[in-house]
Every structure is written in C-alpha cells, then in structure tokens.
Amino acid sequence: MSFVVEGAEVLLYLNDRKSWILKVERGKKFHTHKGIVNFEDLIGKPYGSEIVTSLGIALKILPADYLDHLERIARKTQIIYPKDMAYIALVANVRSGSKVVECGTGSGALTSYLASLVGPDGKVFTYEMREDFQKNAKKNLERLGLEKFVEFKLKDITKGIDEKEVDAVILDMATPWLVVEEARKALKIGGRMVSFSPTINQVEKTVTAMEKAQFINIKAVELIMRGYKVKVNETRPDTLMIGHTGYIVSGRRC
C-alpha cells in the first residue's frame, strides 16, 4: 500500500468523464465545482481511498501516471493520437536505450512518450523552431520527470541534423520530404525514419523523397481506431468516430 506524500502528482477521480491532476502542496487548496479539497487532508491518505469535498462529493485518490498527464496535455493542445504515437515508436524501433531525433517538438507529447521508452540510457533529440512551443514542451517534460532523457534544440531541422549514427528519425512536421536527405545522413545504417502527415499529398512527396534517398522497406499506412459501446446484448461500435488523424510513412536507411 502506498500513501499520498507532499509533492506527489495525484489524480482525483470523480467518474470516467471528470477527474483532475494536481500536485500536492502543503497549505494549498484545490477548488472545483464539486467543492473544495484541502491538500493538507490528502497527505497521508492511502491511494485507492476517497476524499470528500466541502460539498460532500467523494473523489477517489489515485496516483497520476504517465497516461493521465498525456491526457492533460491533449486537452490543452492538439497532439498526435496515442494510437499513432504507439505505432510510430514501434516502427521506428524505439526502445530502452535508443538514440532518437524528433521534429517538431510541439507540445512535447510525442517527445514525452519517446523519452518514457528510451530511458535511462537512451536520448531524444527534439528539434523545434518556435521558442514558445519549446518552453511549453520543456515544462510538460519536467512535470513528467522525463526532461533528463531529452535534449531540446531550437533549430530548423531542414538546415541539418547535428546528431550522427542515430537509431531513428521521427518527423511530425508540414514538409517532411525536405528532411529526408538529412535524416538519411543522421541515421546509422539500418536505422529507421518515420513520418506522420495528415494529407495524402504529403505522403506522396515523402515517399518519393525516400525512394530517391534509397531508403528500403518504405511503407505508408494509416491506423483507424474504432471504439465500442459494450453492454450485454447491446454491443455496437460508437456512432461517432475520429475518421482520420494522419498517415504514417516509414523506411530504413540502407
């Protein structure tokens, strides 16, 4: 059994639609439309137990984990969907110890996922041209305790990749085809390049550039996720769904 301590990132859970992440700081209070929670009262409580707000609403206390934080980031900025992040990481062969170049940093959501996989011995080198994006991403990574596995670079990646012999180059940017030749040079032999793009025209251009740069195993796919409403005797797919997020192009330096 483990207990809430000062400084912990806690999830207060009302139901599947509503929950809050908060950092427990002695002396502070948390205000919500369901009432006030005194942080002082949280400290020492076992995870899995409940706390009652000033309005008498019971909230479950859970440790906030990586996926909770990812959802928090997703609520504030548009991020690559988890289904795509997961598959990108796999086809880029990202794993414990990998050295990965990523562009652009954006809100740091994909950066954080890559960082959570490569640590403690790997590294993510993430390129971004907008300083405000980078700042926000740094804050997100710090809150997750993952900043030590990331090197943030404020640089136009089309001007060149500083790193050499990297395991993977992952691109989530408007013009990935302009980086293909740089990606080739940065990758080790057999290393993987993966690009994520919303339009089919970007896919055509990226694949063409990869063929020209003699990548092998070039593949373009998309992942369509279908949610289900499961109820005995009334099970059916969700009526509304996200029909498209983007295409994933991958290939291997030869």
Add this chain to the structure above:
Amino acid sequence: MSFVVEGAEVLLYLNDRKSWILKVERGKKFHTHKGIVNFEDLIGKPYGSEIVTSLGIALKILPADYLDHLERIARKTQIIYPKDMAYIALVANVRSGSKVVECGTGSGALTSYLASLVGPDGKVFTYEMREDFQKNAKKNLERLGLEKFVEFKLKDITKGIDEKEVDAVILDMATPWLVVEEARKALKIGGRMVSFSPTINQVEKTVTAMEKAQFINIKAVELIMRGYKVKVNETRPDTLMIGHTGYIVSGRRC
C-alpha cells in the same frame, strides 16, 4: 561506421520481399536459392556494403534489429500484430522500468516487445501453461538478448498471480474474464489491465467482469490498419487488407 564481427546478427537484404537474418559464425556457409555466402567473407565488411553470392547476386549487409527478429518470429507462428502490440503497450502504460505481468507467453513476440521497453530496470513476468511454447519463447528472447528482463512462469494464471503491486497486467488468452479478479489483486492502485481478444463475445464477457471488479476507464477499441500503394498520380489504398485482428479492452484498478 561499424563492421560485421563474429557472432553478429546480420540481415542480408535482397529486396523488400526477400531478406535473411543470420548469426555470423566463422567457418560456416549460408545457402540460399540466390547462391552461397561464405561467413568468412562477411566478417570485417562495413554495414551498408554488399556481398556477392556464388551465383553473382549482390546482397546488402545490414545489422539485424529488433523489428527484423519480430518479423522472423511472425513468419513462424501467429503473433499479435505490431499495431496491436504497440497500442497495448501504450494503454498498459508500459515504459522503461515497468513491472508487467503477461499471459500467455505464446511465441514470446509480445513478451519481447514489452521486454524491449521495460529494460534495464523493469521486468516482464510471463505466464504460460504449455512447456513447448515456453521453451520456444525462451529461445526467441535469448536470441534477442532480452531474456534478462523476463521471468518465465509455467503456470495456469487463473490459479493466481504471484506478483503484487505490478504496473500492468496484459492478457492475450482465450478466457481473459477468468483472470480479471486475479489481475485486480496483482495490480497496484491505478495500475492498468489490458486484454486482447478476437471475438466480440470475449469483449462482452471481459468488460462485464471488469465492471464487476470495479475497474475504471474501461474501454474497448479495435485498430484497423490500412496500407497504401504510393506512386505519384496513382496513389491508393491496398486492395487486400487484414480486416480484423482483435479487440483491445483496457481499464484501471481503482
């Protein structure tokens, strides 16, 4: 630049449809319908260069990486598709350092992917009832150098999970609903359970069991992967596709 050494796992690449993985052993020869390759000749060659077979066919020399091995395993036994493996790992919150229970081991494909993410500080505890499956899986994990992150258990998981306070329980078995209560007991508060099943009826039973065990954030989804034939002015989705692999049910212990 890096070079082929004795004992290396090398990929000899003919084209996107045909390549071979081999362990370089001095004195041995590799026979294929494209001719013979003498291992002696491979040693010392730089990766990215070519070797010519006795029949005059040039093969590219690449280091065999994790994904190459995964494909090799997939050719021999039916494994969970990479798209599903990747998403399962993400929604189970598996990452560097995680402590994960898995059942069944099968060919060890999913085991190997989980192991490649949790190392060096995490661990995968994998349950299997058939000794022959376990033996084969062990061999696969050893060849990948990932066996040190795995504890193989020859045991019926419906009889109980030995581990406590684990981060995730991942089930790929015929009757996942029979393990839901055991999964709950093994998981830490806030830990994740994920189950993969081919039929919708299994999904109904698993979700029902998870509701009874008071899991929260229960979700059932499926991932549909569509491949594309990309060619300037002739781009289109593949005509034939895998229409279904399985459903992924996930939830969180509360």
Add this chain to the structure above:
Amino acid sequence: MSFVVEGAEVLLYLNDRKSWILKVERGKKFHTHKGIVNFEDLIGKPYGSEIVTSLGIALKILPADYLDHLERIARKTQIIYPKDMAYIALVANVRSGSKVVECGTGSGALTSYLASLVGPDGKVFTYEMREDFQKNAKKNLERLGLEKFVEFKLKDITKGIDEKEVDAVILDMATPWLVVEEARKALKIGGRMVSFSPTINQVEKTVTAMEKAQFINIKAVELIMRGYKVKVNETRPDTLMIGHTGYIVSGRRC
C-alpha cells in the same frame, strides 16, 4: 429548358450547407432569414436561374428531386443512411417490378426509396404498428408522388405476413429474428430476406434464426462510409465520421 410552374417542388439553393424545398403556390410567400421570396415571382422562371430575396440575396432555382426530399425527411427523423438503403435494395434484389414486404415503415424513407425503384409495376407492402408513424410516412410518400406504389399496413408483422410469393422481405426493426419464419413463408423460392440492425447481438440472433429456417447464402456485413476533403495538395479523409450505423444481414429462401 424547363420552367417553374404552379405546384412544382422547387429547391432554392444558397450554398452546400443551406437550401430550402418548397411547393410553389400562387399568392404565398416564403420567409427565411435571408429575406422573403414571393412565389408569384418564381413562376415562369427557368430552372438554373436565380431569384433575389427581399434582402438582396441571390438563390439558385433547382427542381427538387428525390434526394432533396430524402434529405428533408432525414433532417426531421432518424432514417437509415443512404449507403445502407442502397445496399439493402441491391442485396434484396429490388428492381423495377419487384414485390417487396418491408417492416417497419418508420418515417417512410426506406419505403420511398424502394417505391422509387419498383414502380410502375411493382409494389411495396410496408408494415408498421404505430399509427402516427404511418400517417407521417404516408404524407412523405404523397409529397414524393410515390404513394401509388405502396400499400401501408397497420399491423404487427410478428403476427404474420399477408402477402405470398414476394420477391423480398426487408426488416428494419428491433427484433428481426422473430419474423424470420414468417419471412420464409412469405417469400417465393429464391427470394431474399434482408435485415438491418445496429447491434452485433441482433445480428447473432437473426443469423441463428435464418440458419434454423434453412436460408442459404446468409451474409452479415457492414458498410463504413468515409468522406474526403478534396483540395489540390491538401486532400485527406474527414476528421470526424459516422463510425457505425448498422449491420446488414441477408439470405435467400431455399
């Protein structure tokens, strides 16, 4: 060239998101937030020309066709989606001259589509238990000029189908499996039964009942429609889509 006459069903078209269907009646006016249109001014105008409202907005004048009316009905009640209607009609082998039993009538949308195909020599026999539904459907069919190809029946179809030797039985109801035996008796040898249901459990029950009633060529499918945002260099599937409408089960009396 053809011209607007009194009594015509006209479509006033503002743009792809906004248009109005109206029946031209001398002496009346049409009020909209884009201004007033005097019906008197419409009469005699050629189709394809424009009429200007009292607020100076130009509206295109088109003849309202069947699909316009279908959209009008769809805006007011939930109807079977056109993609499903079209496929149901095909697998039920509905065509010029067919004799078709349908249940339930609902808003008459599917009834109207079937009627538009079977006329002038075929007939649709449509069963409904709720009088208010039937009344509304009759009104819809009359406005479309298709009521002469339809026989409306206020009757519980599970109590029996009056017609014999029909070409097709089409079911869009909560418990289609209860009608399978009646459908068999009403169908001619080789006739087709088609059922539309939103849940997979209904599909299981219907297929089981059809197997018991010795139907052949039993098939269960679903049609997923994906819309595209087409723009040179920015083409991509729509982000939001209808993920599920229903399953279509079909079979043939033997």
Add this chain to the structure above:
Amino acid sequence: MSFVVEGAEVLLYLNDRKSWILKVERGKKFHTHKGIVNFEDLIGKPYGSEIVTSLGIALKILPADYLDHLERIARKTQIIYPKDMAYIALVANVRSGSKVVECGTGSGALTSYLASLVGPDGKVFTYEMREDFQKNAKKNLERLGLEKFVEFKLKDITKGIDEKEVDAVILDMATPWLVVEEARKALKIGGRMVSFSPTINQVEKTVTAMEKAQFINIKAVELIMRGYKVKVNETRPDTLMIGHTGYIVSGRRC
C-alpha cells in the same frame, strides 16, 4: 408454386461456395465434377426441390435471379463491386423512369444494374470505345432480358455526349475529368454526375474539374465493406477483407 420450364435460367445450388447457372434446353446435359444432370429431368420440377446427379449428389433447384447473374459476370471480369454500384445508383438519383448516360460499358455489370432500375420507362445510354467489350456486354444484358432498356454506343465519350437533358451521368473510366464539361452539357438542371475511380489523384482532378464547371454538392466518399463471421459466442469480422475498391465522387449540375 412455380416449376422449371424450357428456356428457364436455373440455379443449381450445391452449397454457399458452389452453384451453377444454366439455361434449360431440352435434350442437353450439364456436366460437372459432381456428376451429370439431364435437362429433360429438370423440366417440370418445382423450384425449391432437388435433383440428383449421376454421381448421387443432390442439388437444390432455384430460379436464377439478377444477383446470380451479376455474380456470374463478376467471376469472369472485374466489375464494380455491388456496394459501389448500389450507392452510385442512389447518389445519381437513378430510379424507375430515369434517363442515364454511362461510360464505359465494360462487361455491362453496372449497365445491367442501372437498366434493372430504370425500366420499363427509362433508358441507359452506355458509351464504350472497345467493340469486344461492347459485344460481351450486349450478350450479358440479353441473357438478363435487360437489353431493351439500354442503348449501346460505340463512341469516345470525351468527344461529346449525344443525349441532352439526362437525369444522370455515371462515369467509370480512367480520366473522368475529361468528361466533366460534356457531362454538364448533357445533364438537365439539377441532374447528377457520379464518378468512380480507384486512385486519390483521379479524385483530385475530377473534383477540380467539377468545381470549374460549377457543379454543386460535390462530395467524395468511399465505402468500406466489412464482412462478419457470425457464430454464437464466436462472432468476429472476417480476417481478410477488400480494403479498397474505389472512390465515389458526386455532384449536381446547377
């Protein structure tokens, strides 16, 4: 009850995977690997009964209907899939009495479906440049008894459409964008143009041409059909599926 007569098109049904269509001709025999059937013995038998081959195999006797013939044509040449044919007919507003231009004729499969809907008062004008295709299509339509609703034209449609004020123009050809202006001229005001193309690039060009020709309600969609293996407690989508047939672009002359 109805009986097999001379000249009838009969379906001999072994099982869902194997059946034969044959025209009953007195004095002839039908040879199959399941044995011989004497046509003489078929005449006078009631539909729904069985006939036993010389090898003792029982075959069900059904009247061959339109869908049986469509399948027969599909086995010999590549045709537009039924799901697409049905939706094309609906969005083109094809119904009893419609006047429809179609190009190309191909094997006549789509022609036959349109003809089966427009008769007895409508007409399908079908353009084709290859005489051998046209000949084969004519034979198919005659066998179906639908040739009287079709006018076959051996002509390059890009050179002009002879018909005026048609209800719909339906294109299934490599370069539909070259016909858009001709289609506009042939259509009545409010008439519908529908085009079917396998690649996304064709869709881009067709939509662009339709925008230039001031079509309204331009839409591009695709229909994805998923089959299900339905069995109590083991229901699941088919593993293999057709992932792509083509895109359907539709619009309306204004």
